Amino acid sequence: MKKFEYGMAKNLAGAFEFLKESEAKIKAGGIDLLDLMKEGLESPTRLVNIRTVPELSFIKKDEKGNLHIGATTTLAEIAAHSEIQTRYRALAQAAKAVATPQIRNVATVGGNLCQRPRCWYFRSADFNCLRNGGDHCLADEGENKYHAIFGNQDGCVVVHPSGTAVALMALDAKLVIARKKESREIHIADFWVTPEDDVTRENILKHDEILTEIILPATEKSTTSYYFKQKEKQSFDWPIADVAVVLEMNGKKCTASKIVLGSAAPVPWRIEKAEQVLKDKQISVTLARQAAAAAMVDANPLSQNAYKVPVFSAVIYRTICWAAGIDPFAA
Amino acid sequence: MDHPKNKKTNETNPKGISRRGFLKGLGVTSIGVAAAPKSELLAKLEKTPSPNGKLLGKDAVIITLEVNGKSLQVEVEPRFTLAEVLRDHLNLTGTKIGCERGACGACTVIMNGVTVNSCMTLAVDAIGQKIETIEGLEKDGHLSKLQESFIEHDGMQCGFCTPGMIMSAKDLLDKNPHPTREEAQEATAGNLCRCGTYPKVFEAIVAAGK
Ligand SMILES: Cc1cc2nc3c(=O)[nH]c(=O)nc-3n(C[C@H](O)[C@H](O)[C@H](O)COP(=O)(O)OP(=O)(O)OC[C@H]3O[C@@H](n4cnc5c(N)ncnc54)[C@H](O)[C@@H]3O)c2cc1C
Ligand code: FES
Ligand code: FES
Numbered sequence: 001m002k003k004f005e006y007g008m009a010k011n012l013a014g015a016f017e018f019l020k021e022s023e024a025k026i027k028a029g030g031i032d033l034l035d036l037m038k039e040g041l042e043s044p045t046r047l048v049n050i051r052t053v054p055e056l057s058f059i060k061k062d063e064k065g066n067l068h069i070g071a072t073t074t075l076a077e078i079a080a081h082s083e084i085q086t087r088y089r090a091l092a093q094a095a096k097a098v099a100t101p102q103i104r105n106v107a108t109v110g111g112n113l114c115q116r117p118r119c120w121y122f123r124s125a126d127f128n129c130l131r132n133g134g135d136h137c138l139a140d141e142g143e144n145k146y147h148a149i150f151g152n153q154d155g156c157v158v159v160h161p162s163g164t165a166v167a168l169m170a171l172d173a174k175l176v177i178a179r180k181k182e183s184r185e186i187h188i189a190d191f192w193v194t195p196e197d198d199v200t201r202e203n204i205l206k207h208d209e210i211l212t213e214i215i216l217p218a219t220e221k222s223t224t225s226y227y228f229k230q231k232e233k234q235s236f237d238w239p240i241a242d243v244a245v246v247l248e249m250n251g252k253k254c255t256a257s258k259i260v261l262g263s264a265a266p267v268p269w270r271i272e273k274a275e276q277v278l279k280d281k282q283i284s285v286t287l288a289r290q291a292a293a294a295a296m297v298d299a300n301p302l303s304q305n306a307y308k309v310p311v312f313s314a315v316i317y318r319t320i321c322w323a324a325g326i327d328p329f330a331a
Numbered sequence: 332m333d334h335p336k337n338k339k340t341n342e343t344n345p346k347g348i349s350r351r352g353f354l355k356g357l358g359v360t361s362i363g364v365a366a367a368p369k370s371e372l373l374a375k376l377e378k379t380p381s382p383n384g385k386l387l388g389k390d391a392v393i394i395t396l397e398v399n400g401k402s403l404q405v406e407v408e409p410r411f412t413l414a415e416v417l418r419d420h421l422n423l424t425g426t427k428i429g430c431e432r433g434a435c436g437a438c439t440v441i442m443n444g445v446t447v448n449s450c451m452t453l454a455v456d457a458i459g460q461k462i463e464t465i466e467g468l469e470k471d472g473h474l475s476k477l478q479e480s481f482i483e484h485d486g487m488q489c490g491f492c493t494p495g496m497i498m499s500a501k502d503l504l505d506k507n508p509h510p511t512r513e514e515a516q517e518a519t520a521g522n523l524c525r526c527g528t529y530p531k532v533f534e535a536i537v538a539a540g541k
Contacts, residue, residue, distance in 0.1 A: 003389040006409035006455055014383025034412075034451055035432055047409070049456065052384070076445070100521025101499065103433055105445040106452070236520050 001037045005046040009053050012210070016180050018048040019208045026050055026210060028072050028111035031103055036116060040125045041132070051108070056212060059084070065218030071110030071211045075164070076101070078109060088216055090225035090244045090323075094167035097229040100236045110211045113165050113175075113191070114203060117158035117266075118238065119147065130156050130199055144302040146240065149309060151265035154196035157302060159263045163242060166262035167227045169270060170244035174215040179208060185215070192267035202267070222249045226323035229262075230315050239263045241311045245323040247283070254278045254324070259295065261312065271295040274316065283324040285317070292317035387455065394458050398423065399467030407454045414438040414449035417464060425465035425494045429523070436522035439495035440464050446502045446521075465494035468501065477501055477539040486535035488526035496522045500536045509540045 007018030018024060025044035027033050028051055036042040050056055051072050058070040059081055067088065069078065078084055079096035098104060098112065116122070121129040121138040128134035137156045139147050147157040165188070173188045186204075193201050205211065225246040231237035242262035248255045257278045261269040274295035281287055292313045299309050321328035391406045398421065405420050414431075417423040417440070426449055429437035433451040440449045441463040468475040477500055480486070487493045496519055503510055503518035510518070515536040516529075524532065 001410040003408060003410055005389050006387040006453075007384060008387070008455075009384040011383055014381060017381065017383055018386060030453065030456075031433055031451055034453075038431065051456070099433075100436065101518060102436060102439055102446045102448045102521045103451075106447055235516075 001034070002043045004044055007046060007048040009048060009050055011053055012055060012178065012212070015048055015050050015053055015210060016208065018046065019210075021046045022207070024048050024207075028108040029074070029103075029106040030111075031099075031107045032111060032115035036123075039123060041123070050210065056110075056210075067216040067218075069109060069214045069216070071213055072108040075099075075104040075107050075109060075112060078164075079104065087219050087223075088167075088171055088225065090167040090170055090227035090246065091164065091216070093227040094163045094229075094242075094244065097227070097239075097242075098163045109164055109214060112162050113168070114205065114211065115161055116202065118161045119158040122158060131158065131195075133200070140302065143304065145304040146238070146263070147302055147305055148265045149299045149301045149305060149312070150261070150269050151194060151267065152300060152302065154194060154199075154266075156195040156199050156266060158195075158266050160192070160202065160265065160267050161238070161263075162268070163227075163229060163239065163262060165268045166242055166260050167225075167244040168214060168216075169260040169268045170227075170246045170258040171225065172217055172246075172258065174217075175211055176213045176215065177205065178210050178212045179206070183212065188214075189270070195266050220248070223247070224249060224323050224325070226319050228315055228319045228322065230311055241308060241315045243312070243315050243319045245316075245319045247278070247320075247323050249324070252282045254281060254283050259291070259316065259320070261295070261316075264308075264312065271316075273297060278320070283320065283326065285321060285326065285328060285330060288317040288320035288324075288328070289313075291320055392455075394455060396421075396454070396457055396462060397460070398462045399464060405454075409453060409455050411454045412450050413440070413442075413447075413452040413454045413457050413462070416454040417449060417462075423464050423466050427491055427494055429491070434523070435492075436495045436499065436519075437492055439498045439522060441498055441502050444502075444505075446499050448521075463498070463501070465497060468497070475501075477504060477536070480535045480539035481532075484531050484535035484538055486528060486532045488524075488528050492522055492524040492526075492528075496524065496532055500532075500539070503536065504540055507540075510537060512537050 009015035023044055024046040027047040027049050056070045056072040060068050075095040075098050079092050085092040119139055121127040122131050130137045139157050148159050168188050174185050175188055175191055176183055176185050191203050227244040229239040229242040244260045246258040257275045259271045259274045274291040277291040277294045295316050296309050296313050318328040387409050391408050393404055393406050396403050407416055414428050417426045427437035429435035431450045433448045438448050438450040439446050443460045499519045499522050512533050515533045
């Protein structure tokens, strides 16, 4: 790592003060940023540590029942939080499924959303891929086993790496973004940037903006959710396919749903065609399988990742069943 | 063959230098713990004082780390990781460095009661935190029950993953004194063993909790 100055902010004002330097970079848990710096892909002249800012680390409920999560809350804290486990199960499951215990103790939810893709060409200083300023995507015609099956026709075929993003999209989260004394609230779906819009970035944050909190809307008792991550090995691994499902139930009928895929596209990928299949129907294994088939209609696999289509189909139908509390393997 | 328990870890050769001691000597002489006047360097610690936080310059500063209950002063640059400072500057070479990317767990230490990858932790972020490393487990020349259990159950082959494995296991036992095999598996999920000794590791951890 190249030398850098180190700002240890005591509060948000301090963080913004230290961020005035144009080559400064925010550091939360540092798990992604230090990796990029060790590889020589990032060389900020200053890091601004926001994990020392107490006002960014909290989980609290407001009077309307919305749950607010501070951006530097760790994944371990989210996974262990009893109200998140019961009211927003998919998020607790997603946080718990990320990486290893050691990483979850340090990695923050804000950093997890803002981490950069894990494509091997992008992550290596030996390649100059499109996302790193090169002239074409090396994975598109190269080694693309773990790459996108949706949204992969605009130059770059990475998949979005964040597991918590998948759950937060399905749970309709809002994000609060602050810049000096101003702050704005956006829906998480408006946070992501596709390769078509700008291939060099994955989200809309500007250099001096800080993601300060995540807001989860109050849920009804009749809302249920589930997140599942399919890996190649049993112990910790990156997903080859992950899915979050949120169902609004009226008795046995599903009145509305959100189905979001991770490791599928350059941004977390919502599948409205599958949601339509579930609308106003009673969830069954057969219906869940129909929804999964609908989800894959527009899939466009690359040369090495067609295997992802049946994997996603299986994972989607099972996750719908688990969200609805039915056994996906019942005959 | 000697039981590993009876072997001294720092065997000396005929020339009277232990291999470990030789390796350590190489790494440390040029860096060492700072000798410059303390007040001068501490003054440099804060480049520009601000009520909203501290800004460290790019160059080395003296910091105090609390490792295994001892306060240790060491000169570090903000870019130094805790793993390299423990090993190269504080001579605590029990903590290993494998991948240096947060993926293998060889560098696992306990910081303020949770396990972390010290290769992905900046030393300056460890100021004021209680750090526990493998060296802190032995008391008065006696290995801890957990370490004994690893020996008893053959919980290692080459031993490279072992310090990290044991720190993850210690953290588990500190919180859950009688873990199941599944809990032992989950707690060490971030520790890779290239020799594949996992079943013996899980056995050793469960037995240490009995
Ligand atoms: C072995 C291994 C396995 C992994 N497996 C998974 C996995 O299965 N699923 C998964 O999702 N992830 C996985 N990860 C990635 C890991 O979860 C992320 O690197 C981590 O969550 C990043 O969080 P952080 O707080 O450390 O972020 P940092 O590294 O501190 O920051 C990441 C980026 O976000 C920016 N940033 C951070 N916080 C803010 C904020 N509040 N406002 C604005 N910008 C901000 C930083 O400037 C930086 O660019 C894995 C990592 C490793 C090493
Ligand atoms: S050396 Fe730190 S995790 Fe591998
Ligand atoms: S014993 Fe050799 S790596 Fe685990």
